[in-house]
Amino acid sequence: MLTTWNDTVRLRSLLTNAALGLLLLSGCGGSGPRLAQVEGVVTLDGKPLANKSLMFSPIDGTAGNGAGGSSDADGKYSLNAMIPGATRDYPGIPPGRYRVMVFAATFSGDVVAGEDTGDEPAAAIAPGMDGGASGIPAIYSSDQSPLVLDVPESGGELNVELKSNPGA
Numbered sequence: 001m002l003t004t005w006n007d008t009v010r011l012r013s014l015l016t017n018a019a020l021g022l023l024l025l026s027g028c029g030g031s032g033p034r035l036a037q038v039e040g041v042v043t044l045d046g047k048p049l050a051n052k053s054l055m056f057s058p059i060d061g062t063a064g065n066g067a068g069g070s071s072d073a074d075g076k077y078s079l080n081a082m083i084p085g086a087t088r089d090y091p092g093i094p095p096g097r098y099r100v101m102v103f104a105a106t107f108s109g110d111v112v113a114g115e116d117t118g119d120e121p122a123a124a125i126a127p128g129m130d131g132g133a134s135g136i137p138a139i140y141s142s143d144q145s146p147l148v149l150d151v152p153e154s155g156g157e158l159n160v161e162l163k164s165n166p167g168a
Contacts, residue, residue, distance in 0.1 A: 033063040035092030036155030039078040044162045048075025053103045062096025070105055093151055100147040104134030139166055
C-alpha cells in the first residue's frame with residue numbers, strides 16, 4: 001500500500017517511463033505494405049529508351065501509392081515506392097497490378113547554366129533535355145496508358161515494352 005505522497009509520485013513516474021519505453025519499442029515505421037524489388041529495361045519497339053521517367057500507378061485494389069523511377073543511358077530502371085512524408089528513398093513497390101506511364105525525364109545528368117544575358121539569371125537545363133519531342137507515343141504518358149503490369153510478391157525483372165503504334 002502506498003503510504004506517502006513520494007511513493008505515489010514514484011509509482012506514477014515508473015508507470016509513465018514504462019509506457020514510454022513500450023511506445024519506443026513498438027516504433028512508428030514498418031507497418032506499410034511489403035515492398036518487392038523491381039528492375040528492368042524500358043524499350044520502344046525493342047530499342048532501349050534512355051533518360052525516361054516511369055510511374056507505376058496502383059489499380060484494381062493494389063495497396064500503396066505506387067512507385068516511380070528513371071531509366072539510365074541503357075534504358076535500365078529500378079523503382080522507389082511513393083510514401084507520403086518519406087524523407088528517404090524506399091526501394092521497391094508493393095506487389096499488385098499497376099498502370100505504367102512513361103514520360104520524358106525533366107532532368108537527367110549534370111545540370112548546366114544557359115546563356116547569361118545579364119538582365120535575368122540564366123536558366124539551368126540538363127544536357128539533351130531541351131524540351132523537344134520525347135519520342136514516346138502520348139498515350140503512354142497519360143492515365144489511360146494501355147500498359148498494365150503485375151508485380152509479383154517476389155519482385156524481379158519487369159521489362160516495360162512500348163510500341164510506336166500501341167493500337168496495332
